Amino acid sequence: MRILVTGGAGYIGSHTVSVLVDHGHDVTVVDNLTTGHRESLAPFAGVRLVTADIRDSERMTAVLRQQDIDAVIHFAALSLVGHSMTDPLAYYHNNVGGTERLLSAMKDAGVSRLVFSSTAAVYGEPMSVPIAEDAPTRPTNPYGETKRVIENMLAWAYQAHRLTSVSLRYFNAAGAHPNLPLGEDHHPETHLIPRVLQAALRNEPVPVYGTDYPTPDGTAVRDYIHVLDLAEAHRLALEWLEHHPGAHAFNLGNGQGFSVRQVIDAARLVTQQDIPVTYGPRRAGDPAQLVASVERAQQWLGWTPRLSDLTTIVQTAWDWHRRHPWGY
C-alpha cells in the first residue's frame, strides 16, 4: 500500500514507519517537526519526509494526490495531559482543527481509509478496570476531550462520506526499538518511564505524583504497552479496514496495570541503580487507574503484544537512553 503517516517523525510514528517498511509498504511522512525528529527517519532510505503542517489542507491534498496515497495513519497531535490543562485551546486548534483539515483533504483527494491515534484518556476516570471499548467516555482533561471529539467526527465522516476508520485507543506507550536507533525523545519529557531512566542516568531524583490514590500502594496505575507492539497493531488495522468499513475503536494495551512505584522498582532492577525519588502531590488531570481490556483487538485484528512485559519495556528503553543520553 501507499501510506501517508502524519506525525511519522515522532516517537510512535517512527516505530510504525519501521514496521510498515519491513512489510514492504511505500511510506510518505508529513510532519511539522515541532516534537518530532528528522533523524528518526534516517534508517529508512525509501521514506519521503514532507515537512508540512496537517492544518495546511491545500498542501495535504496535493501530497495525497501526488503520492497516490491509499490510506493514512494519523499520529500528528499535541499529547501532554498536563499541558492540555493549562493550554486547552492549543489542543483544540492542533488536534481537532488539524484532523478536520486532514479529513477534508482526504475527501478532496478521494482517500477513504484512516487509522487514528486515540487514547485511553478518552475514558477519564473509569468506573471499573479493565476498561472495555463500550465503557463511557468522560475525559478528565482537554487532551482526552479533543481525541473524543475526533472519534465522533470520524463516526459522522463515515456516515456522510464513507470515510472508513479505526481509532486505536493506546494506553501508555513505552520502550524503544530493540534493533534500530529509535526511541523516545521529548522536550520536556513528561512520561514516567523515560523520566525514571533519565533520573538513573543523571543521578537525579524522580518525582512521584501522588501517593494517596485508591490503589494498592497509593500511586497511580497504568497499562504500559511496548511501542513496537503498538506499531504492529497499526499495520494490522490498516489491512483489516480493507474488508471492514465503518468507524471502529480498539483498545491497545497489555491488559495489566503497574503502579508508579512498581515501574520505579522495575527500573532499579534493569539499571542496577538505586534511583532516588521525591513524593509530591497528584498531577492535575490524572486518573487513578487505567488498564485496558484488550480482547477486541486480539480477536478482531489478530493482534498479540510480544514485547510488553514490563522488564522488556524498561530494558529496551534503557538501552536507548544509555546510547542516546541527550536524545537524537
Ligand SMILES: NC(=O)c1ccc[n+]([C@@H]2O[C@H](COP(=O)([O-])OP(=O)(O)OC[C@H]3O[C@@H](n4cnc5c(N)ncnc54)[C@H](O)[C@@H]3O)[C@@H](O)[C@H]2O)c1
Ligand atoms: N505516547 C503515548 O503514550 C500516547 C498514548 C496515547 C495516544 N498517543 C497519541 O499517539 C500519537 C503520537 O504520540 P507520540 O508519543 O509519538 O508523540 P510525538 O510528539 O513524539 O509525535 C507527534 C508527531 O506529530 C508531529 N505533529 C504535531 N502536530 C503536527 C501538525 N499540526 N502537523 C504536522 N505534524 C505535527 C510532531 O512533530 C511529532 O513528530 C499522538 O496522537 C498521541 O496523542 C500517545
Ligand SMILES: O=c1ccn([C@@H]2O[C@H](COP(=O)(O)OP(=O)(O)O[C@H]3O[C@H](CO)[C@H](O)[C@H](O)[C@H]3O)[C@@H](O)[C@H]2O)c(=O)[nH]1
Ligand atoms: O515524573 C513523573 C511522571 C509521571 N508520573 C506518573 O506516572 C503515571 C504515568 O504518567 P505518564 O505521563 O507517563 O503517562 P499518562 O498516563 O499521563 O499519559 C499517557 O497515557 C495516556 C493514556 O493512558 C495518554 O494517552 C497520554 O497521551 C500519554 O501521555 C501518571 O500517574 C503520572 O502522574 C510520575 O509520578 N512522575
